[in-house]
C-alpha cells in the first residue's frame with residue numbers, strides 16, 4: 001500500500017489562520033507570572049499555569065508557542081509538563097510551535113529534528129524555531145525531516161531584541177545583510193509552494209523598516225515583540241508591508257497577564273486576535 005504524502009505545514013498553517021484569525025499565543029510560564037497567578041514556583045505551579053493557559057487558548061487560536069526554557073528549568077518533570085501541553089494543544093485543534101531556537105552542526109541538528117519533528121518522539125510538535133547562525137545549510141536535516149512529516153521550521157531572521165542587529169544586519173561579502181541572505185535561503189526552499197511554504201521566518205514586530213521585501217519568503221512570518229517588548233498592531237504594516245497576509249503576530253506576557261481567570265484570558269486572546277486581524281487585513285477571516 002502506498003502511503004499518501006503528509007499535508008504540508010504551509011497548507012495547515014494557512015488553513016488554521018484563515019479559520020481562527022492571526023494570533024500565536026505564547027505559553028511562557030515566567031516565575032513572575034506564576035506568582036501573579038497565585039501559584040507556587042514549582043512543578044505543580046508550572047503544570048497548573050501551563051495547562052490552564054493551554055486549555056483556554058488552544059481551542060481558539062491557530063497556533064500556540066510554548067517556550068521550552070520555562071519548562072526545562074524544572075528538569076525532567078518540567079519537560080513532562082511540556083509534553084502534556086503539546087498533546088493538549090494539538091487535541092484542541094491548535095498547531096504547536098515549539099520554541100526551542102535550536103541550531104548546531106548538521107549531524108546534531110538531525111537529532112534535534114528527531115526530537116521535535118518526528119512523530120515517533122514524545123515531544124513532537126507541528127513546528128519548531130531554529131537558529132541559522134551556524135550557517136543556513138546546517139539546518140538542512142531539520143528541513144528534510146519537517147518536509148517528510150508535514151512539519152514546519154521557523155528560522156530566526158531579524159529577531160525582536162535590539163542586540164540581534166549586531167549579527168543580523170551585518171553585511172556579507174556580496175553586500176546583502178546576513179538577515180537578507182537568510183531570507184533568500186528561506187525563499188529558495190519555499191519557492192513555488194502554494195498557498196505558502198513550510199519554512200517560516202521570524203521577524204520581530206519591533207524591527208522597524210528594514211528595506212526587505214518579505215513577500216519573497218512565501219512562508220509564515222512569525223512576528224514576536226508585541227506587547228511586553230513594546231511593539232503594537234500598528235507596527236506590523238510598517239515592518240511587513242505587502243507581506244502582511246502571511247504574518248502571524250505572537251505575544252506571550254501581554255496575553256498571559258490577563259489570567260488566572262479563564263474568562264479574562266479568553267477575552268484578552270479574542271481582543272488581541274481582533275486587533276491583529278484588523279492590522280494584517282484579515283479581520284473578517286473566520287472571526
Ligand SMILES: O=C(O)c1cc(=O)[nH]c(=O)n1[C@@H]1O[C@H](COP(=O)(O)O)[C@@H](O)[C@H]1O
Nearest residue numbers: 067129159160204224225228229251252253
Ligand atoms: O522565536 C521567538 O519566538 C522569538 C523570537 C524573537 O525574535 N523574539 C522573541 O521574543 N521570541 C520569543 O517570543 C516570546 C516573546 O514573549 P513576550 O515578550 O512576553 O511577548 C518569547 O518566548 C521569546 O523567546
